[in-house]
Amino acid sequence: MKWGVFSLSQIPDLTRVPAAFEEDFSYFQRAEEVGYDTVWLAEHLFSNYGLVTSTQVLAAAVAKCTTKIKIGTAVVVIPFNHPLRAASDFALVDVISKGRLKFGAGRAYQPHEFLGLDIPMEQSREMYAEGLDIIIKAWTNEKVKYDGEFWKIREPVEVLPKPIQKPHPPIYQACITPDSFRTAARQGLNLQLASPFSYRTYRESWIDKLADSVAAYEEECIESGRDPKAGERMMLLPFFVSETSEEAQKIYGKHVEWFYSKVTANQKSVSGQASVVKGYELTMSESKKTLEGGYLNFNQLHRHGAAIADDPETCASKLNNLRERLGITEFVLWFNIAGMPVEQSIRAMELAMREVIPRVNSADAAQVAAK
Numbered sequence: 383m384k385w386g387v388f389s390l391s392q393i394p395d396l397t398r399v400p401a402a403f404e405e406d407f408s409y410f411q412r413a414e415e416v417g418y419d420t421v422w423l424a425e426h427l428f429s430n431y432g433l434v435t436s437t438q439v440l441a442a443a444v445a446k447c448t449t450k451i452k453i454g455t456a457v458v459v460i461p462f463n464h465p466l467r468a469a470s471d472f473a474l475v476d477v478i479s480k481g482r483l484k485f486g487a488g489r490a491y492q493p494h495e496f497l498g499l500d501i502p503m504e505q506s507r508e509m510y511a512e513g514l515d516i517i518i519k520a521w522t523n524e525k526v527k528y529d530g531e532f533w534k535i536r537e538p539v540e541v542l543p544k545p546i547q548k549p550h551p552p553i554y555q556a557c558i559t560p561d562s563f564r565t566a567a568r569q570g571l572n573l574q575l576a577s578p579f580s581y582r583t584y585r586e587s588w589i590d591k592l593a594d595s596v597a598a599y600e601e602e603c604i605e606s607g608r609d610p611k612a613g614e615r616m617m618l619l620p621f622f623v624s625e626t627s628e629e630a631q632k633i634y635g636k637h638v639e640w641f642y643s644k645v646t647a648n649q650k651s652v653s654g655q656a657s658v659v660k661g662y663e664l665t666m667s668e669s670k671k672t673l674e675g676g677y678l679n680f681n682q683l684h685r686h687g688a689a690i691a692d693d694p695e696t697c698a699s700k701l702n703n704l705r706e707r708l709g710i711t712e713f714v715l716w717f718n719i720a721g722m723p724v725e726q727s728i729r730a731m732e733l734a735m736r737e738v739i740p741r742v743n744s745a746d747a748a749q750v751a752a753k
Contacts, residue, residue: 383705383746384712385739386420386454387413387731388618390432391440394640394721399433405724407447412728414451416735420484422454422618422714427462427495431644438471445479453479456574456618456714457488457556461501461509465516465533466526466541473521473545481546486574486616487514488556493659504660508532511565514553521550554616563595567602572614575708577688589687593707614711617704620689621715623734627692630730634691635680637720642683644720694733698741705746713742 389409393402410421423440426432434440437455444453453475458468476483489510490496496503512530519526525538545551554572557563566573573596578588600610620641622634683689690700704710715734718727 383710383743384419385417385735386422386452386616386712386714387418387718388422388424388456388714388716389434389718390424390426390716391434392641392644392720393430393433396430402721406718407443409718409724409727409731410444410451411447413731414448416732418451418731418735420452420454420712420714421448422456422484422486422616424456425459425462426492428498429492429494429644431492431641438468438475441472441475441483442478445475445482450482452482452484454484454554454616454714455486456554456616457486459490459495460487460513460517461489461506462495462499463513465513466520466535466539468513469517469520469541472517472551473541473543476545476547476551477543481551483545483547483551484554485551486554486556487517488574491558505532518550518553521545552614554614557595557599560595560598563599564602567599567608567610568606570606570608570613572616573599574616574618575710576618577620589704589707596708611709615709616712616714617708617710618714618716619701619704620683620691620719621697621734622691622717622730623694623697623738624691624730625693625733627696630691630693631680631684633726634689634719634722635684637722638680638683638689638691640720642680694737694741697734697738698745701738701742702745705742706749 389406391403391406393399413421421444423434423437424432425434425437427435437458441453441455472483472485489506493503509532512533516526516528516533520541521544525540526535527538528535552572554574555562555566556574557566575592603610620638622630624630624633680689684691687700690697701713717730718724
């Protein structure tokens, strides 16, 4: 079982941007010191929902302020990055970090970002598929030439340097829809999962739905001749731990609610077009239900397990349930959500390592030994 920390660099007070990024680096360094396996980074545009506009820039910076912790992307948005540029940049990150890159890829889901870049959102699935194909070819072939619908490389070019990891860094696909799980299985990609903290309808059992998608992934793996248990399954969770559940929820709740208010605002800004975007039917229909049902508060998110904020024993129990149901191999814990003071984030990170993670690791080891 592996453990990661996540940062979206959400900074509600924009006057604190330089200081907040310095605090992020302290957070990453402390995660390495206390024993976490991976730092996961995300990119977003045009909103303080997330101020990392380039995961390659931040990943390179993290590589130079740490020495051993892996550096993951959750995710690189392929339609927003020319695939040769992405292949080149992240190969360089792998070199600078001495082979610590985990490459998570996706196609984005917030319409205002597509509008800002003037990229047709309905074409993102095809752009993603072509772009990822080019990146893998650029990392594994001497030269690459490509004649796709959206990306064309008319003359053979070689991406240099090549990544240190061979044949390439581990690749993860962000999976939300059942189709994305099946695609990941056919391509032999690792899974990036997340609790539905942004746009699902919490009245439904999201864990059951996710378990169904994971089962479909395993079936597709078998049909494709792949071992369904061989790949990594990373799961991102809004997470906070304190000595008591009451204290954890009091500290964490207001920050989760700020985050969710940003998601809701982004959805409202494009709600008129949201239901008709090809390839986003599930996401957009659930967004529509969320908007019609009103603002979801922290108590709703916590009650349905979409955000965990409890005492150590309860946190471990909830993580073990997800591990058993979904076969998770790496939990990625999001402590520093929405401007959480760095001291509180680090304190929770340390407490989780002392009192939550050993409980989950022990249960995981016992389950493996029993097989």
